[in-house]
Amino acid sequence: MAVNTGGEKEVIHQPFEYFAPKTINEALKLLNKYREDAKILAGGQSLVPMMNLGIVSPKYVIDINNIGKLSEIRENKNQITIAPLVRHYEIAESKIIKRAIPMLSEAASHIGDMHIRHRGTIGGAICHADPAADYAPVLAALDAKLEIQSVKRRRIVSARNFFKDAFTTELKPNELLKAIHIQKVGQRTGTAYQKLEFVSGGYAVVGVAALVALDGEGLIEKLVVSVGGVERRPITIVFNGDVLGRKIENATIEEICGAVKDKISEPLSDIHADGEYRRSMAAVYTKRAVLKAANRALGGE
Amino acid sequence: MVNKVKVNLKLNGERFSAEIDPRMLLCDFIRDVAGLTGTHIGCMTGNCGACTVLMNGRTVKSCTILAAQANGSDITTIEGLSKGLELNPIQRAFHKRYAVQCGYCTPGMIITAHYLLSLGKTLSRQEIREHISGNLCRCTGYQNIIDAIEELLRDKGLLR
Ligand SMILES: Cc1cc2nc3c(=O)[nH]c(=O)nc-3n(C[C@H](O)[C@H](O)[C@H](O)COP(=O)(O)OP(=O)(O)OC[C@H]3O[C@@H](n4cnc5c(N)ncnc54)[C@H](O)[C@@H]3O)c2cc1C
Ligand code: FES
Ligand code: FES
Numbered sequence: 001m002a003v004n005t006g007g008e009k010e011v012i013h014q015p016f017e018y019f020a021p022k023t024i025n026e027a028l029k030l031l032n033k034y035r036e037d038a039k040i041l042a043g044g045q046s047l048v049p050m051m052n053l054g055i056v057s058p059k060y061v062i063d064i065n066n067i068g069k070l071s072e073i074r075e076n077k078n079q080i081t082i083a084p085l086v087r088h089y090e091i092a093e094s095k096i097i098k099r100a101i102p103m104l105s106e107a108a109s110h111i112g113d114m115h116i117r118h119r120g121t122i123g124g125a126i127c128h129a130d131p132a133a134d135y136a137p138v139l140a141a142l143d144a145k146l147e148i149q150s151v152k153r154r155r156i157v158s159a160r161n162f163f164k165d166a167f168t169t170e171l172k173p174n175e176l177l178k179a180i181h182i183q184k185v186g187q188r189t190g191t192a193y194q195k196l197e198f199v200s201g202g203y204a205v206v207g208v209a210a211l212v213a214l215d216g217e218g219l220i221e222k223l224v225v226s227v228g229g230v231e232r233r234p235i236t237i238v239f240n241g242d243v244l245g246r247k248i249e250n251a252t253i254e255e256i257c258g259a260v261k262d263k264i265s266e267p268l269s270d271i272h273a274d275g276e277y278r279r280s281m282a283a284v285y286t287k288r289a290v291l292k293a294a295n296r297a298l299g300g301e
Numbered sequence: 302m303v304n305k306v307k308v309n310l311k312l313n314g315e316r317f318s319a320e321i322d323p324r325m326l327l328c329d330f331i332r333d334v335a336g337l338t339g340t341h342i343g344c345m346t347g348n349c350g351a352c353t354v355l356m357n358g359r360t361v362k363s364c365t366i367l368a369a370q371a372n373g374s375d376i377t378t379i380e381g382l383s384k385g386l387e388l389n390p391i392q393r394a395f396h397k398r399y400a401v402q403c404g405y406c407t408p409g410m411i412i413t414a415h416y417l418l419s420l421g422k423t424l425s426r427q428e429i430r431e432h433i434s435g436n437l438c439r440c441t442g443y444q445n446i447i448d449a450i451e452e453l454l455r456d457k458g459l460l461r
Contacts, residue, residue: 010324011345018306018323018369041367048365049346052326061323063370113435114413115350118359119366201434 014057020066024149027062028176032151034060035173041065042085042124045116070123070178073097082180084123088112091122100184101142102296103191103209107134110193113201123177126159129233131166131268132203137228138193139180140236141209146170147179154178163233189213189222190296194289196229196281198272204229205273206281210289212248214297219245220252225260225286230267230278237263248294256290257283306369312337313381323369328352330368331378339379339408343437350436353409354378360416362435379408382415391415391453398449402440409436414450424454425461 021027031038039058041047042065050056064070070085075096082091091097091108098105111117111125111134125135126146139146139159146157148171159180162170171177185191195207206229213222223239237259246252261283267275295301309318312335319334331340331354343349345364352363355377383389388396391414401407413436417424424432429450430443438446454460 010322011326011329012324014324016323017304018367020369020372041370044365044367044370045347048326048367052345052364061367063367065370113350114432115353115360115362115435116347119361199434200431 012051012057013054014051014059016057016059016061018061018063020063022066024067024069024176024178027064027067028149028151028174030060030062031176032174034062038062038173040127040176042127043087043120044124045112045120046124046128046130064176075100078184080182080184082122082182084126084177084179085121086123088117088120088122088125089114092117101182101191103138103193103211103293104135104142104182106193107138107195107207107209110134110195110197110204116201122180126162126180127169127171127177129163129165129167129169130203131232132205132207132229134193134195134204134207134228136163137207137209137226137234137236138191139182140234141191141211141224141226142182142185143224145181146177147181148175149178150175156181160236166232185211186213188215188297190293190298192289192292192296194285194292196285206230206278206285208282208285208289210286210293212290212293212297214248214294218298219247221245223256223290225256225290227260227264227282227286230264230282232266232268235260235263248291253287253290257286260286306372308368308372310371310373311375313377321368323367325368326364327354327366327368327371327376328363330371331363331376334368337378337380341405341408343405348437349406350409350413351406353412353436355412355416358419360413360435377412379411382411391418391449394449394453395446398445398452400441400445400449406436406438406440410438410446414453417450418453418457418459421457421459423459423461426451428461429454 038060041061041063070083072083074081088108088111092105144159157170191211193209196205209226211224215221226234226236228234264279267278269275305320306323332338341351343351347362347365354363
């Protein structure tokens with residue numbers, strides 16, 4: 001059966017031209033040509049609702065879902081490379097990621113609901129840069145390297161520098177996020193992500209990612225904590241002298257949580273939670289994440 | 302006038318094609334172009350799940366997908382789950398357990414239940430609750446819906 005429609009009553013008001021390139025080069029050329037007037041369409045789980053509401057009105061939509069190369073997870077000895085179109089459910093279920101970076105699959109499995117996870121992509125979530133999103137603190141804690149490509153240039157930006165402000169990233173209008181490179185965590189190193197959500201499938205009121213490396217005697221060798229949901233961008237603390245070399249015990253944990261609280265200067269207040277509550281919960285969830293990561297560093301679950 | 306795009310897809314097992322405005326959403330395509338009004342629209346922002354359909358075997362919210370993106374895909378809507386007026390086992394369980402009141406959320410709930418059953422995985426009541434968290438129901442309070450899905454899983458030996 002074939003039908004012709006007029007298209008007079010579309011929800012999206014702004015007419016746009018739709019492209020479905022099959023290669024990265026084609027997509028980059030279109031992006032370079034149309035720049036601010038164009039939007040990349042990945043999972044569409046943030047972009048399409050925003051277009052439906054008229055918050056974003058691109059004149060050119062570049063759908064990257066037909067570029068097969070952008071859907072792979074690759075592993076080598078020291079590194080995992082995730083292409084941007086890998087969907088949340090794939091990250092949650094991937095054996096490679098579960099084994100090497102458990103907190104990344106943990107974060108993915110807590111994004112939205114099952115239907116959103118079937119469609120939404122890691123690249124889209126990163127580029128959307130919602131302050132309450134889940135991947136940002138995890139990737140910042142891991143110091144993931146984001147590979148950014150334009151027609152003429154390729155550059156690498158650490159996830160710690162990528163998020164500039166709420167919904168604002170390092171990306172220029174003609175640039176595409178092409179890959180996410182994550183160093184595998186070493187021996188005796190554990191990672192964990194702990195999220196406070198008010199309903200299953202809700203955005204993070206607070207989301208804390210922790211990476212803990214312990215030495216042979218169980219003393220802290222390395223500790224990184226990154227907190228999402230609390231300020232306009234993730235707050236990442238790489239702990240130094242004071243905490244390193246100490247045991248995971250109450251006094252140490254309290255000091256770590258205190259340091260996290262001190263680092264929060266402008267907590268977000270909204271209908272879900274006020275700023276002081278977010279700050280307090282950041283400490284509570286830091287404790288949980290650090291304890292879980294430390295336990296994993298010792299080989300536990 | 303903007304360019305039109307051609308969409309060729311499989312809809313409930315049959316080939317279907319149309320020329321559409323690229324702005325058209327998949328949910329509107331299903332309802333207004335294909336005339337299948339079983340798929341409901343609640344929010345248009347990906348929150349309520351009334352528009353849930355299967356795309357290549359997985360549940361998606363059809364208000365978050367451009368119809369143009371469904372080109373080449375295999376879409377199943379609520380109409381595709383039963384033969385004519387005969388109720389399928391999921392619909393019968395929803396009927397029996399009084400898991401329907403106004404019925405607005407029901408197509409999305411049933412598509413979701415169908416997907417969960419098709420996984421062949423053992424699920425607990427808590428896991429059922431998490432899996433349907435993308436489908437809002439303003440009437441039932443969910444308990445009867447969960448009861449119905451529980452019963453279906455139990456019948457297959459898949460309830461934990
Ligand atoms: C009901 C609901 C609940 C949600 N809950 C959560 C949650 O709990 N936690 C969470 O983290 N997120 C949540 N999300 C958001 C979800 O994770 C989205 O999938 C994500 O924000 C966007 O990813 P996408 O692939 O859908 O991207 P799209 O919506 O397609 O794109 C988002 C933005 O990124 C740009 N973009 C996409 N890919 C690239 C690329 N490769 N290079 C450059 N720019 C690119 C687009 O142009 C657009 O500006 C939720 C969404 C919904 C609708
Ligand atoms: S109408 Fe699609 S999720 Fe509500
Ligand atoms: S039965 Fe009315 S919304 Fe669910």
